[in-house]
Amino acid sequence: MPDFSGKVLAKGRFLVLDCLGSGAHGKVYRALDTTSPEGDPAYYAIKCLDRHIPGSSHDLLQQREFALHKLVSGHPNIVTFHECFRDNLYVYVVLDLCTGGDLFTAITEQRLFYNNSALIKTAFLQLLDAVEHIHDLGVFHRDIKPENVLFSKDSSLIRLADFGLSIRSPVCEEFGWGSSYYMSPECIGKDSETRYSTRHNDIWALGVILTNMITGRNPWRYATADDDCYAAF
Structure with a gap:
């Protein structure tokens, strides 16, 4: 998977800043929402994942994860699943940015x-x-x-x-x-x-x-x- 730092995603809405971590299935970046006010910028975590063949077992598991995460979002003690978008190769999941570590x-x-x-x-x-x-x-x-x-x-x-x-x-x-x-x-x-x-x-x-x-x-x-x-x- 390439380094997305410095790239813009979602038709210019998100500016990818630095990589927060990586794993076997993808990378997580800090990103700026460029539509947010300059005086009160909004930052998110964007998880970048490989896009799987539609209908494959990996794709179905990924879709299950997204659906269940959306379902439980909205609670203050759950990382919020804000949105998901795709291109030809990758899937991008926009999540709360938690900067205090784990x-x-x-x-x-x-x-x-x-x-x-x-x-x-x-x-x-x-x-x-x-x-x-x-x-x-x-x-x-x-x-x-x-x-x-x-x-x-x-x-x-x-x-x-x-x-x-x-x-x-x-x-x-x-x-x-x-x-x-x-x-x-x-x-x-x-x-x-x-x-x-x-x-x-x-x-x-x-x-x-x-x-x-x-x-x-x-x-x-x-x-x-x-x-x-x-x-x-």
Whole structure:
């Protein structure tokens, strides 16, 4: 994927500034909305993704992500999905710009929550509100982890992001989806029967995150009996 820095998108509406991060499936940039007032410029995050063949499995998964993210947008603790547009090669998703970093960095590098129970409570209650909101709408995230929890610039507001694995089914037969540290034992699938609760899997991840915030570390790598830390738990 090329570097979009300095390019204009959406018929000149967005000026792409600097790259905020990249992953296996695309890049995220900070962008200026050129239609916003000079005295009060509006900035957004634009996620640039490869465009897939219409109707392909990758395209259908991407469309599902966008539809579910749109559905749950509008809550203060969810990163807002503003719009999506395409060209021949790429898809561009316009999202809230969260400049305060992510919860993973706050826990591991900044030690923001160390010995600060009041701040833990404030942040975690916002995350609970976000998850309750999406569950009330029948959406289950399946990849709740600190890297997908973003902060506002002053760290007073947190927002849940990245709905790439989210689904509407309350039960699932797809095992091993998500991040190993935050998967429930049922999601890992070693001791499961045929399905697991996606709602309960999200709630399990919240418990692990709370442990992260309090202790500054992960309690285990896999929630299975052959993980010594989990076995001790």
